[in-house]
Amino acid sequence: MKIYMYGVYQDEVPYIKEWQEEHPEVTVNSTTKLLDENTVNLSKGSDGVVVFQQKPYSDEALRQLALNGITKMSLRNVGVDNLNHELAQKLGFQITNVPVYSPAAIAEFSVTQALNLLRRTKEFYLKLAKGDYNWAPHLAKEMNKQVVGIVGTGNIGSTAAKIFAGFGAKVIAYSRHQNKELEGIVEYVSLDELYKRATIISLYLPHVPATDKMLNEKTFAMMRDGVLLVNTARGPLVDEKALIEALNSGKVGGAALDVMTGETKIFNQQINFQEVDYDEFKDLVDRPNVLITPHIAFYTDQAIKNMVKMSLSANLDLIKTGTSDKLVKF
Ligand code: COI
Incomplete structure (x- = not known):
């Protein structure tokens, strides 16, 4: 054979x-x-x-x-x-x-990135590189005070929910199928309620017609000001133009994107930034509160x-x- x-x-x-x-x-x-x-x-x-x-x-x-x-x-x-x-x-x-x-590989990475957003590590690295070792004004937030919204409690989302709960966060979740294993760990809510309550939203859904651009102008408007987003699922779940607007207005306080709609143009290859034909990526990549990684959550x-x-x-x-x-x- x-x-x-x-x-x-x-x-x-x-x-x-x-x-x-x-x-x-x-x-x-x-x-x-x-x-x-x-x-x-x-x-x-x-x-x-x-x-x-x-x-x-x-x-x-x-x-x-x-x-x-x-x-x-x-x-x-x-x-x-x-x-x-x-x-x-x-x-x-x-x-x-x-x-x-390995659901843990992706779940652990999404939690890592949520922590990086909360602790503002990119902002610190950027200012450290310029010799600025001051604390202020980058006051951080604690995970144990957050309301984490898990969208999709399949294998990866469920693993992430348990880790977030281990940090003491309040974990709410939306999923078509509720996972009995998460009883006592997660409060299942409607998607609208999740958008309204969560301070961190982390996506764990596949890309199908029903999830295409599920985070868009309308859904961003429902969210709390300064909400943090983590996407280790699939790029097209997020309308990237609407995300840029939401970051500009402060509606979204930070985003960790391990996946992007046009990622095959840039990820897992050597790129020449000037030649990249991807406006949303170019806008997002240098922002201090946006963490772009090249689809590495799985890579263990x-x-x-x-x-x-x-x-x-x-x-x-x-x-x-x-x-x-x-x-x-x-
Ligand atoms: C998957 O397993 O579908 C992933 O997202 C990994 C990817 C590099 C294709």
Whole structure:
């Protein structure tokens, strides 16, 4: 059996080797290149492909994969929003993802960034760089005095809720499905009530039509003055033009964005700032109260290990049995 892996990072190599030793019956070949129309034929002759990229999977690459007889595709990450679901289905693809590779990785990072906003660390680093070691006027706030609004209590949101509660924050949450494990930790409220009450809002929802630009001019207007935002979920959940307005007016006091709508233009690559064609990013990135990070909340040794090993095993399940417990239901 042959599995071909696209977009392999150096950090993943030891875990691929480890998995390969545990599965000597499988040959794993790989490339650092992403799956697209130029690289699709590299996997010719394989039984399945294992992929990982933020950039959309092109329709042409999917069509060519299917023409090559490869329809078993395993994503090494959770999000499936960069894939044409209709086309994949029409072509007969079976797709798996890794829904739970390390909720703690993303949850811990979102809490870190909320703390960074509260303690105004970027503002201090910026003034320290200029030799200004004064305290004032950057008086901080304490987490234990905050009302944290968790939007979405799936695996990641629930983990974050518990950590925020551990700091002594009052945690309120909105979710379509309430998590019984959070009884006594979280108060479930409507989304409108969450917007009205929270001093920190942290997003943990996928990007689907219903969540597109859910933070917008109208919803910002409902929030408390100076509210802090954390987004480690998906960029398009936030209307970035409306966020800029809300930061300018002081409605939003600070934002930590690990994901951005146009992130594939800038994240995980060397950029030349002058040449970047992304006005909202250019406006936001240098603000002292905006923390932009390049989609790194997931990026831990534990997460990478699970992403590699779980996706390879899911792909092997598809090849051997025609199904997998990680099959994405479109
Ligand atoms: C995911 O697992 O979907 C992530 O957000 C990680 C990302 C780098 C694709």
